[in-house]
Amino acid sequence: MQPNSDLTxxxxxxxxxxxxxxxxxRGYSSYIIQDRDFEKCISWCHNNAKVISLGDVQKYLDxxxxxxxxxxxxxxxxxxxxxxxxxILNHYNVSAxxxxxxxxxxxxxxxxxxxxxxxxxxxxxxxxxxxxxDFDFEAKLxxxxxxxxxxxxxxxFCFKNQISPLSIRQEEFIFDGQNWQASLDVNVVxxxxxxxxxxxxxxxKTGTIEIGLHGVSHTPWAWMTEEQLENEASESISRVSxxxxxxxxxxxxxxxxxxxLSFKSARKYFDxxxxxxxxxxxSRIDLNxxxxxxxxxxxxxxxxNLEINxxxxxxxxxxxxxxxxxxx
Ligand SMILES: [Zn+2]
Numbered sequence: 427m428q429p430n431s432d433l434t435x436x437x438x439x440x441x442x443x444x445x446x447x448x449x450x451x452r453g454y455s456s457y458i459i460q461d462r463d464f465e466k467c468i469s470w471c472h473n474n475a476k477v478i479s480l481g482d483v484q485k486y487l488d489x490x491x492x493x494x495x496x497x498x499x500x501x502x503x504x505x506x507x508x509x510x511x512x513x514i515l516n517h518y519n520v521s522a523x524x525x526x527x528x529x530x531x532x533x534x535x536x537x538x539x540x541x542x543x544x545x546x547x548x549x550x551x552x553x554x555x556x557x558x559x560d561f562d563f564e565a566k567l568x569x570x571x572x573x574x575x576x577x578x579x580x581x582x583f584c585f586k587n588q589i590s591p592l593s594i595r596q597e598e599f600i601f602d603g604q605n606w607q608a609s610l611d612v613n614v615v616x617x618x619x620x621x622x623x624x625x626x627x628x629x630x631k632t633g634t635i636e637i638g639l640h641g642v643s644h645t646p647w648a649w650m651t652e653e654q655l656e657n658e659a660s661e662s663i664s665r666v667s668x669x670x671x672x673x674x675x676x677x678x679x680x681x682x683x684x685x686x687l688s689f690k691s692a693r694k695y696f697d698x699x700x701x702x703x704x705x706x707x708x709s710r711i712d713l714n715x716x717x718x719x720x721x722x723x724x725x726x727x728x729x730x731n732l733e734i735n736x737x738x739x740x741x742x743x744x745x746x747x748x749x750x751x752x753x754x
Pocket of ligand 1: 680
């Protein structure tokens, strides 16, 4: 493939206008990007490539593209994509592919685990626990700067024990032996709040977003049986078809989690299945092994050029900045 006909797929999650006080301890690895950084990304993409839509992807896969292409994607279907992302995309006259988690949208609320950072910021120091059946997670939080470490430990605990992090209910958390009383920040924007069907439909109609799927429950696909995978695929398709009136043909794996069975099941329902491997898309790739994407972190400043052309340096830079920040 000629370098001038590369396809790069970018993966975003959500956007924010300001970094709230509680999130400043999170360092540089957040999945929520500031609006001005997102605008810089889109401006860079617009100046350095053709920002393509789903219908153009095949041309790149067939090796028939004549200019570099960038496909912008968002996972999950968060409200900030509509509120903050769409006006910026419109300004550059480009569109994004949004992978919806239909159960998340149907629930209409931010999953509990994403509210943890805010809650810990208000209640530190304390002992935090999570209990489900025989699974028992406990950590002592001594200072605000330890919040990212405690949250990372909880995510690792979930993955080690195959507990889907987004399935954790508020009542399964324990703060200093008490139930979670989450009423401290009712006025704060919830970064992981989903958009609703009406908002999504409106953005689809204007052509600013296209729709793909991200399952129903956001459970990692490598953990599920064939029957569960089929249910995730067929149920999410039927929800989008009921609410938006389209049948999505693309998919992204929740948490980037894949195995042989999950690829096989996803390909039965979707033409294009996106993973989270930081690579450019080669023409004539084996579509049964997924299409790679670059996750764009909230580095400050965001450097898309570094991220996609020198991913190893970008990773090293992020690790370095994070280690300096966490010691500060
Ligand atoms: Zn996701």
